[in-house]
Amino acid sequence: EPEVTQTxxxxxxxxxxxxxxxxxxxxxxxxxYWYRQILGQKVEFLVSFYNNEISEKSEIFDDQFSVERPDxxxxxxxxxxxxxxxxxxxxxxxxVGRNTGELFFGEGSRLTxx
Amino acid sequence: AQSVTQLDSQVPVFEEAPVExxxxxxxxxxxxxxxxxxxxxQGLQLLLKYLSGSTLVExxxxxxxxxxxxxxxFHLRKPSVHISDTAEYFCxxxxxxxxxxxxPTFGRGTSLIVxx
Numbered sequence: 001e002p003e004v005t006q007t008x009x010x011x012x013x014x015x016x017x018x019x020x021x022x023x024x025x026x027x028x029x030x031x032x033y034w035y036r037q038i039l040g041q042k043v044e045f046l047v048s049f050y051n052n053e054i055s056e057k058s059e060i061f062d063d064q065f066s067v068e069r070p071d072x073x074x075x076x077x078x079x080x081x082x083x084x085x086x087x088x089x090x091x092x093x094x095x096v097g098r099n100t101g102e103l104f105f106g107e108g109s110r111l112t113x114x
Numbered sequence: 115a116q117s118v119t120q121l122d123s124q125v126p127v128f129e130e131a132p133v134e135x136x137x138x139x140x141x142x143x144x145x146x147x148x149x150x151x152x153x154x155x156q157g158l159q160l161l162l163k164y165l166s167g168s169t170l171v172e173x174x175x176x177x178x179x180x181x182x183x184x185x186x187x188f189h190l191r192k193p194s195v196h197i198s199d200t201a202e203y204f205c206x207x208x209x210x211x212x213x214x215x216x217x218p219t220f221g222r223g224t225s226l227i228v229x230x
């Protein structure tokens with residue numbers, strides 16, 4: 001069964017460092033998403049991506065964040081200069097279309113910022 | 115904007131007992147509703163969804179949820195739980211806008227812990 005894969009599963013970094021989280025969406029899916037969950041809090045929407053551009057983003061997705069699809073298979077989330085409050089589980093998701101909101105998620109990447 | 119409230123952060127229950135995980139939402143427009151499940155060390159998986167039609171929807175592993183528009187709720191139930199149902203359960207809602215994006219909003223999750 002096709003699945004969304006994410007790497008790394010866990011990354012520890014120092015405050016101020018750049019981090020890149022990688023995702024390989026399901027191959028025939030067209031829409032891609034990043035969500036995050038700070039421990040004990042809600043799963044929060046960060047950004048959606050379609051046709052090689054951001055289609056929507058939340059208030060959380062500020063200038064420190066960027067996404068790209070560099071090679072037609074990977075979908076990456078970059079945090080330019082990490083802060084302590086960026087520590088969270090980051091989930092990548094993909095969907096075939098955008099007409100219901102049914103998403104397929106990866107296992108998540110846990111980011112710990114020290 | 116819509117919001118999702120899962121009132122219980124943790125629900126402990128004994129095996130074979132019934133369980134209800136509560137979910138309420140707020141929205142001024144029509145919605146689609148979802149329950150996702152996250153088993154340990156895995157990603158979120160769709161458990162069941164309400165898009166239209168019958169307000170009672172079922173999953174293949176015995177869970178069901180009922181859309182109650184007047185109470186803006188979508189509670190998840192199972193009459194008899196198994197140890198293997200131990201997982202994190204997330205309720206999500208998507209607006210049905212007239213030209214919008216269908217980005218789901220999630221609750222904070224409820225940890226279902228099934229004891230032998």
